[in-house]
Amino acid sequence: MKNYYNYNPSPGGVGVLGVILIVNIILKLTKLINWSWSIVLWPLWVSLILIFIVIMIAIIIYLWYRR
Numbered sequence: 195m196k197n198y199y200n201y202n203p204s205p206g207g208v209g210v211l212g213v214i215l216i217v218n219i220i221l222k223l224t225k226l227i228n229w230s231w232s233i234v235l236w237p238l239w240v241s242l243i244l245i246f247i248v249i250m251i252a253i254i255i256y257l258w259y260r261r
Contacts, residue, residue, distance in 0.1 A: 211237040 208216070215237040221227045222234045232239075 211241050 215235065218227070218229075218234045218237070222229060222231070227234075
C-alpha cells in the first residue's frame with residue numbers, strides 16, 4: 195500500500211516574485227501606494243525577462259552542439 199500522505203503532485207508554488215507582485219497589486223488597488231502600473235508589475239516583467247533569457251541560452255546551446 196502506498197503512502198499518500200507525502201504525495202505532492204504539484205511541486206513549486208507562487209515564489210518570491212509572485213508574492214511581491216500580489217502584494218504590490220493589493221497595495222495599488224487599495225490606494226496605499228501611488229505608483230504607476232509599470233512599477234507595480236515589475237515582478238512580472240522580471241519573470242518574463244528571466245524566462246526569455248533561459249530560453250535564448252537553451253536555443254544557443256542547442257544550435258552550438260547541433261553543428
